[in-house]
Amino acid sequence: MGTVKVKDRQTLLDVAIETSGSLEGLMDLAIANGRSVTAALEDGEELETVEVADATVVERYAVEGVCLATEEEN
Numbered sequence: 001m002g003t004v005k006v007k008d009r010q011t012l013l014d015v016a017i018e019t020s021g022s023l024e025g026l027m028d029l030a031i032a033n034g035r036s037v038t039a040a041l042e043d044g045e046e047l048e049t050v051e052v053a054d055a056t057v058v059e060r061y062a063v064e065g066v067c068l069a070t071e072e073e074n
Contacts, residue, residue, distance in 0.1 A: 001032075001049040007067055008043045014068035015047060018061055021054030040071075 004019050012035060016026040028050040030037045041047075052058055060066070 001051065003046045004049050006041045006043060006045040006047060007069055009069040009071040009073065010041055010067075011071050012037055012039060012041060014070055015041070016050075017057070018066070018068050019049045019058065020052050021057030021061075025050050025053050 004015060006015060012030055012033075013023070013026050016029045017023060019025070020029065026037055029035075029047065030039075032048045032050050061068075
C-alpha cells in the first residue's frame with residue numbers, strides 16, 4: 001500500500017476514513033499498524049495504509065483538502 005503521516009489531533013478512525021474512504025478500513029488499519037482502534041496517535045507519526053474501500057471519498061477529500069482531526073484538545 002503506502003504510508004501516511006498523522007496530522008495534529010487525528011485519530012485512527014480519521015486516518016482510516018481519509019485514506020480508505022470507509023469506516024470499515026479502521027480495523028484493517030489498526031491491525032496493519034499493530035495498534036488498538038482507540039490508540040492515541042502522535043503528530044507526524046507514519047502509518048501503513050490499507051486497501052481503499054471507497055475511492056470516491058478518498059479522491060473528494062484530497063481534492064477539497066479535507067483533513068479529519070476529531071481528537072479533543074487537552
